[in-house]
Amino acid sequence: MTTVTEETRVAQFRRELGLDSLIDVHTHFMPGRVLDKVWAYFDAAGPLIGREWPITYRLDEDARVATLRGFGVSAFTSMLYPHKPAMAEWLNAWSREFAERTPECLHTATFFPEPGAVGYVRDAIDAGAAVFKAHVQVGAYDPTDPLLDDVWGLLADAGVPIVTHCGSGPVPGPHTGPEPIARVLARHPRLRLIVAHMGMPEYGAFLDLVDRHDGVYLDTTMAFTDFAEEFAPFPPVDRPRLLAAGERILWGSDFPNIPYGYAHALDALTRFDPGDDWLRAVCHDNAARLFGREHDG
Structure with missing residues (x-):
């Protein structure tokens, strides 16, 4: 559970950068019964997890929202995702209602390769969805599936960002890695x-994709933490490229499904000495521009 000490550490991180708030593009809120199943999967160290993974912020929904507010997070997402057909539209209805009653939440939606996907994605955009989630690893689908071609086209036309788990960590999936999403x-x-x-x-x-495409960003979720460095250390040779791409890096935490405190994830960003300007951009300013939230801190 969050303590005053944890809030104080996050507040100190913000204060040292001169930031009134953070914008977190990768947080999970979803229907209770779905989140319970996700937590049970983590507890069992399921095959897509591959290791022990305790949930630090196992709190009810109101307490999780209050925790982010206590950390000074002025905008966050409700990353949710289907693992089978006939789930996405229902999840989108829930996330729309959650965003309506949670002012800090960027209205989040999702999709799956299935007939009708382009219709409910269009409906979500029309309803004000600000960001989508695509989980190629959990969904185990090919992002180049013809059923998604019109979905990607619609999202490109609308200019709505999509947070996409397409890398091969923590465990590779049948369609993870840079090649499938590069084809998209x-x-x-x-x-x-x-x-x-x-x-x-x-x-x-994936930094190569940032170099090749003006619309590609990376979120920092779990990167550089002690937990991630054990199985997927960031290569020092890529540090200059990461610094150079600073305008296209966004703060993400994976809250609440993280096996460490929120402050540790922020502190981990400082490990390669990126400088205050880079940290301010990553933790707030880049996302503020992308989502039109410049007024948020």
Whole structure:
């Protein structure tokens, strides 16, 4: 559970950067019964997890929202995702209602390769969805599936960002890695794609996509933490490229499903000495521009 000490550490991190608030592009809120199943999967160290993974912020929904507010997070997401057909539209209805009653939440939606996907994605955009989540690892689908081609095209036309878990960490899936999503970007080069977890462990290959496509971003979720460095260390050779790409890196935490405190994840960003300007951009300013939240701190 969050303590005053944890809040104080996060507040000190913000204060040292001169930031009134943080914007976190990778937080999970979903229907209770779905989240319970996700937590049970983590507790069992399921095959997509591959290791012991305790949930630090196992709190009810109101307490989780209050925790982020206590950390000074002025905007966050409700990353949710289907693992089978006929789930996404229902999840989108829930997330729309959650965003309506949670002012800090960026209205989040999702999709799955299935007939009708383009229809409910269009409905979500029309309803004000600000960001989508695509989980290629959990969904075990090919992002180049023809059933998604019009979905990607619609999202590219609308300019709505998509946080996409397409890297091969923590455990590879049948369609993870940079190649499948690179084919999507080749067909839809105007996509605003946020690669979750910085594409770990294929950091360099996903930085290549940032170099090639103006609309590709990376979120920092779990990167550089002690937990991630044990199985997917960030390569020092790519440090200059990461610094140079600072305008396209976004703060993400994976809250509440993290096996360490929120402050540790922030502190981990400082390990390679990126400088205060880089940290301010990553932890607030880049996302503020992308989502039109410049007024949030």
